[in-house]
Amino acid sequence: MKLKLAMAAALLAASVQAHAVLIIDNSTTGRYNDGLGDLAAMDGPGGFLLGPNVSEGDPTIVLGADPGFAFTPEFGADWLGGDYTGGTWSPPGTAIPSSWAVNTETAIVYDFTLDSLADLTIDVGVDNGIVIWLDGAFVFGATRAGGASLDEYDISLPGIAAGDHALQILRADHGGATGYVIEVNSAAVSVPEPATLGLITLGLVGLATTRRRKNR
């Protein structure tokens, strides 16, 4: 019984204590594109990408859906689909600077692999704006006045499949200064087998019994 209890306790620990692992931060390399220039015209007057030197103001905008940009040739043939042909991209393994030329836009692709099903959390801050896609699917977009801290935006991406992924980021600026901080954490999601669940239940019952005995 003691052995069973220990086993069940160990399995329980394994199933609920999947701790977060830092998979991307500012030291992580990737593909980098600093040949985009100022893209204020890419979505026309107004829109998400704003004119240089706050010529269109310094508003707060949160995107509710993919902005559907008609990407300029500098992005390559299909960057969100992994085809960088014709673009101004660096090779993989390039350091990603936390600041860039004021008023211009830059793009980043972090390729990463998950060993198992995982919940991702993205803590990111940017001066001024950011749009994020995962494997080409829109995740998040927002812009606001200057400053960049990890607490600026917290994004949850639950239940991301095991395997290869690409986190694709467009950084936007419209004057003053630029800045970028990011941390992406991954927490494995374990899906216990029915047999394991049985053992866990047994362990919990055992633990409860032990506790009652101790309390006497």
Ligand SMILES: [Ca+2]
């Ligand atoms: Ca615009």
Ligand SMILES: [Ca+2]
């Ligand atoms: Ca700009």
Ligand SMILES: [Ca+2]
């Ligand atoms: Ca700025």
